[in-house]
Amino acid sequence: xxxxxxxxxxxxxxxxxxxxxxxxxxxxxxxxxxxxxxxxxxxxxxxxxxxxxxxxxxxxxxxxxxxxxxxxxxxxxxxxxxxxxxxxxxxxxxxxxxxxxxxxxxxxxxxx
Amino acid sequence: xxxxxxxxxxxxxxxxxxxxxxxxxxxxxxxxxxxxxxxxxxxxxxxxxxxxxxxxxxxxxxxxxxxxxxxxxxxxxxxxxxxxxxxxxxxxxxxxxxxxxxxxxxxxxxxxx
Numbered sequence: 001x002x003x004x005x006x007x008x009x010x011x012x013x014x015x016x017x018x019x020x021x022x023x024x025x026x027x028x029x030x031x032x033x034x035x036x037x038x039x040x041x042x043x044x045x046x047x048x049x050x051x052x053x054x055x056x057x058x059x060x061x062x063x064x065x066x067x068x069x070x071x072x073x074x075x076x077x078x079x080x081x082x083x084x085x086x087x088x089x090x091x092x093x094x095x096x097x098x099x100x101x102x103x104x105x106x107x108x109x110x111x112x
Numbered sequence: 113x114x115x116x117x118x119x120x121x122x123x124x125x126x127x128x129x130x131x132x133x134x135x136x137x138x139x140x141x142x143x144x145x146x147x148x149x150x151x152x153x154x155x156x157x158x159x160x161x162x163x164x165x166x167x168x169x170x171x172x173x174x175x176x177x178x179x180x181x182x183x184x185x186x187x188x189x190x191x192x193x194x195x196x197x198x199x200x201x202x203x204x205x206x207x208x209x210x211x212x213x214x215x216x217x218x219x220x221x222x223x224x225x
Contacts, residue, residue, distance in 0.1 A: 004154075043116070043202055043216030044155070089154060098143055098206050099170070100214065102154035 002027045004103035006090050012109045013080055021075040021106045023064075023090035031092040033057075033066050033073040034100070038087040047075075047088070080110045115139045116217035118203050124223045125193050133188045133220050135203030141215070142208060144186040146170075146178060149200040149219070158201075161186055193224040 007022040025031065032051040036044040048057030053068035064075045073090060090103040116137045125131050135144065142163050147155040147170075157170030159178040167180055175197060179187045190197055200221050204214040 041218070043218045044204075044214075045216070046213050049213070098214065099145075099157060099160060100155075102156075104152050104154040 002031070002092060002094050002101045004090050004092055004101055006088075006103035006106050009087075009105075009107035010109050011106060012111065015082055015110055015112055016079045017110075019075070019077045019080045019084070019108065021088055021090075021108070023073045023075065023103060025071050025073065025090075025092050027071075027092055027094050027101075029094055030068075031094045033064070034091045034093065035062070035064055035073070035075050036089040036091060036102075038089065038105070040086070044089065080108070082110050082112055084108060085110045114218070116203060116205055116215055118201075118217040118220050120220060121218065122221045124225065126225055127194055129193050131190045131193055131222070133201055133203075133222070135186045135188070135217055137184050137203075137205045137215075137217075139205055139207065139215060140183075141205040142183065143206045144180070145204040145206075145214065146176075146186070146188045147202045147204065148172065148197075149202060155202065158188065190222075190224075193222075195224045198222060198224050 003026045034049045035047040037047045038044045048059040050057040050066035056065045062077045087105045087107045089105045091100045119134045145160045146158040161167045161180045177189045202219050203217040206214045
């Protein structure tokens with residue numbers, strides 16, 4: 001079945017450091033891929049998405065490129081801030097009705 | 113006001129009790145979902161509904177039931193709560209124009225003792 005694998009956390013960084021969170025997937029067909037972010041005490045929010053191979057999603061300084069050849073969708077940010085501390089979820093959609101398959105989530109902690 | 117609201121936000125209950133978690137949305141979306149979040153497991157789909165008359169089981173529906181009382185309301189019930197149902201529960205909605213973007217409520221933290 002479809003699945004998403006993310007790197008385990010927590011990932012601890014200093015402010016202004018470079019962030020990468022790895023995400024790989026297994027799916028039949030050609031899924032759409034997403035990154036959601038969960039700030040402390042809140043629900044999930046869509047951060048960015050890509051719907052086909054080689055698409056790059058971007059938002060709030062974060063980027064991820066849909067790599068079909070490596071079945072990956074790694075999240076990157078060049079200079080993190082304390083406010084980026086959150087849990088990040090990679091997810092895929094293979095069902096046209098909108099049922100998402102989530103990864104386990106990666107906690108990111110950014111220190112001043 | 114929040115577009116997707118959940119009540120209660122926190123609940124402690126005892127094994128064997130029936131409990132209902134409620135979700136309301138003002139986004140006018142047809143599709144609604146219930147997930148549970150457990151550490152290290154991400155979010156797993158419990159039930160989903162594409163309109164008032166269409167309700168479907170997700171990957172972990174055993175021990176749960178749902179009711180879609182109206183387009184805007186989707187309730188999750190635990191018929192007889194057990195400790196391994198202790199988790200964070202999220203409701204989400206999505207609309208027909210962008211089925212891939214889901215909007216989440218703030219979550220309900222449920223503890224079963």
